[in-house]
């Protein structure tokens with residue numbers, strides 16, 4: 297006799313997940329968006345793009361933002377489908393965040409999940425990295441703003457605009473360099489990642505009490521294929537070392553995406569955690 301298994305509803309069915317940080321096909325955020333979609337959620341993707349607040353920028357800088365936004369839109373359309381919302385948002389601009397929240401309200405969208413996958417550090421450029429002691433105040437504050445404070449600003453605007461669903465879950469991406477001095481320069485952004493992790497814990501408390509919402513951080517393996525990873529001098533060598541020495545080798549973006557999706561599940565009660573998805577790299581001295 298043949299029995300038909302009862303289909304199990306995918307764990308994220310009916311959840312809207314706001315995914316920041318897709319630049320192109322190599323972005324970790326894209327792997328996460330694909331996994332949450334596979335598990336039944338609707339991803340809502342935001343990418344860096346031009347906005348009214350950029351009027352003061354040079355034409356070259358605006359061109360760069362336009363091109364970045366086009367690549368983001370094309371990536372989402374090709375890899376996630378033409379119906380997935382693609383919204384421009386500069387996480388370092390309160391005006392841009394307010395516009396994002398307005399757009400969500402106009403479309404009647406509440407978010408049940410938030411993925412923060414954004415970092416920027418101008419002291420890492422063209423294969424070079426500036427020592428922390430020589431990092432100008434402006435570059436330090438900009439990195440802290442984009443890579444850490446933006447989690448506060450994003451969640452605050454979602455709450456203010458009534459777009460964060462009760463019991464929502466947010467996940468931000470970090471790296472072991474937040475805690476340790478790693479084999480390749482990570483310097484300025486390491487300090488911002490340390491702040492991001494602490495912000496995650498603080499917001500887990502505040503949003504847990506006020507909205508029953510959860511906030512967690514996942515530290516991922518070194519990954520050299522993305523724009524952000526590829527820019528870090530020595531990261532590809534760190535990937536090869538992790539591959540050779542971590543108990544499970546280097547973790548893949550798909551493994552990261554599974555853990556992020558797990559943290560976004562409505563039944564999960566983990567909050568204020570900093571988790572490692574790195575094949576066990578963090579165990580090594």
Ligand SMILES: NC(=O)c1ccc[n+]([C@@H]2O[C@H](COP(=O)([O-])OP(=O)(O)OC[C@H]3O[C@@H](n4cnc5c(N)ncnc54)[C@H](O)[C@@H]3O)[C@@H](O)[C@H]2O)c1
Pocket residue numbers: 316317318319320322323324325343344385386387388412413414415416442469470471515516517518519520522523524525526531
């Ligand atoms: N690559 C790695 O080795 C690695 C390891 C662990 C964690 N991470 C973290 O994962 C996240 C994603 O990085 P990735 O490796 O996928 O690289 P990526 O370059 O694909 O993603 C970085 C994203 O940040 C966005 N961004 C920068 N400034 C922004 C702003 N002001 N507003 C909105 N978006 C902005 C970029 O447009 C890009 O989409 C980052 O937080 C990164 O630090 C990366």
